[in-house]
Amino acid sequence: MFQFTLGRGKQNSAVIPFLSISRNHCKFKKNKSLEWILEDYSTFGIEVNGIKIGKGSKRNLCDGDVIKLEPTGEFVYKFVIPPKSDEYEIPRKRIKVEHDTGNNDIINNVKVKFEMSQNYERSHIEKKIESAKQMVNTTMMLKQQLQSDMNKKLQQLETDYALQIENLKGEKNEVEQQTARLIKERDAQLTLVQQEMGGKIVELMEQIKKHNENEKQLLQENNLLKEKLEKEREVFLGELLRESSSKQDMLDQLEKKMKEQEEIMKKEKEELENMHKKENEQLRLAKEKELKDLEEQKKRREAELKEQLEIIKKNLEKQVEQTEEQRIKAEQELNERLKEMQQLSNIEKVKVEQLEQEREELKRKFGEAQTTAEKSLEELKEHVRNREIELAALAADRIQQQAVQSSEVIQNLQQQLERVQNRLQIVEAEKSTILEKSCLLDPIEGTSSKQSTLTEFGELMESELQCSICAELFVEAVTLNCSHTFCKYCISRWKSKKKDCPICRYRILYILNNLENLF
Known part of the structure; x- marks a missing residue:
């Protein structure tokens, strides 16, 4: 495997003394497969063909890749793979051979x-x-x-x-x-x-x-x-x-x-x-x-x-x-309370005993009262049943009496009707007589007698033929059980509010339609 390093440090194979170049900037390696690999150790990063590798990362290099070593663009190189014939050939500079040893020393010093x-x-x-x-x-x-x-x-x-x-x-x-x-x-x-x-x-x-x-x-x-x-x-x-x-x-x-x-x-x-x-x-x-x-x-x-x-x-x-x-203060109050509690405890014991006795007595009285109440309740129920029977009998008697009274009222009303009719006939006769006489008498006297006759007739109408509720003549006159007569409509409205007679305040039990033949 062939490799060489590049960086600012003197231990590298290639030294570049520039601030943006790291001490151990990168490493070029050639593996057994004859592939070149670039390993990035730089601080600012290395770019290959414009793509940053990243610190600690690797990238395979190809022929013609452009390598940018630092961000300022000062060190940009083109990677070229040498031909196989001179793959490991290292170019060397021609060195002029000096035969003069002193001159060589000076050159080295320079x-x-x-x-x-x-x-x-x-x-x-x-x-x-x-x-x-x-x-x-x-x-x-x-x-x-x-x-x-x-x-x-x-x-x-x-x-x-x-x-x-x-x-x-x-x-x-x-x-x-x-x-x-x-x-x-x-x-x-x-x-x-x-x-x-x-x-x-x-x-x-x-x-x-x-x-x-x-x-x-x-x-x-x-x-x-x-x-x-x-x-x-x-x-x-x-x-x-x-x-x-x-x-x-x-x-x-x-x-x-x-x-x-x-x-x-x-x-x-x-x-x-x-x-x-x-x-x-x-x-x-x-x-x-x-x-x-x-x-x-x-x-x-x-x-x-x-x-x-x-x-x-x-x-x-x-x-x-x-x-x-x-x-x-709390201790004093506590002692006082304890004393009071002791005193109260003795008193309360006596009271408790008394209360126990009273409770027993109340239980006994309650039992007696309950027994008495049950007996009284039975007696009351019996009394109520008896009273109901008596009231039913009284009601039947009362209804019978009211029926008798009703028949009497009807007879009285018929008699009154006959009297009214007779009276009306008399009034009509008097009226005709008065009219005949009025032609002969003084107009003033005729007027006064006529007025008195009309007044008497009005009083008669008010007393005998007028409803006391609406103050008008009877319309469908009806008679109550108390013998008072009213309009059917008026007494119906009155009965919806009150259940007693408007005149005598006697309770309304029934209504009779017995004056229909008047009109």
Whole structure:
């Protein structure tokens, strides 16, 4: 099995010193079936023909596949399977044979120095990028710390003012005024803290923005440096292969360049150290301030807790005293109740005995009363039966008497009818006589006698032929068992409401239709 590795680490078969390339980026393997396999170990992922493999995944490679090693597109290669004839042939560079041993040593030194110079520049820019990232992280930590401090201060202010408002005492108007004043002070303090901390947070955000821009610039510089180093490498190799060039001069130039790089890196390192010291000092001061604030909060909280503890102790002592008093009082009441209960128990025993005796007596009386009641009930039932028989006989007698009375009433009514008819005949005769005389008498006298006759006739009609319910002449006259006469319709309406006679208030037993021949 043939395989080789690629990455930023020096232990790999192919080394690519670029930040977006992982230390152990990937591995190319050829199995026994002569198939090439790509294993991805990168952080950002490898794409084959535009499809990401994924960390820890594998993919079979085919001839002509396009491999993109990192997201920026800086390292894009086309995979080509070599012909079988030179499958394991490794291309080699032509090396000019130098017979001069001293010149070979110089060439080797020049190569080493050149590689050291380029590696130095690469490591330098990588350190700058790492330092920029660290500065961004440090500034973010400071921002988060300030944000946390601001939130804690705001929360503490709200808690303090809430306690002050809660503990206000006095009249309602005074409490409302003090509450409004405290709320106004609280809002002012909150605004002041927000403005103060907000300004610092804005400054840190500006610093973060600058650091991010610096990091982007460094990445661009890294890309440019890579191109520059590649060009320098090509120029260097070209000069190295030229026989006429002075190898010692190249070595001196490289040493001079490395010294300049060391000085530049030293200065930048000092600047970075100073910047780191400054930021670390800010972090230290922020931490010390936070610890100091926490210590003050702790002391203040301890004082508040001590006050609350004292109040709780006093309340507990009062409650203990009250409880002790209540306990003593309860014991006294209990003893008194026990004494009363003992006294009552003796009295109740006597009462219970009396109640038992009374209950037995009541049972006996109840039994006697029940027996007596049953006897009385039988006697009453017998008496009721006798009374019903008597009432039935009386009712039969009464009905017979009423029938006799009815026949008498009918005879009386017939006699009255005859008298009325006779009277009417007499009245008619008198009327005709009066009319004859009226022609001869004075008109005034005729009028008065006529009026008196009509009055007498009206009185007769009212007394004999008028219904006392509707105050009109009889219509289908009927007679009650009490001999009073009414209209059939009037007495029917009256009877639906009341069961007695409208004149004498005697109970209505029956109705006779005996005056139909009057009309």
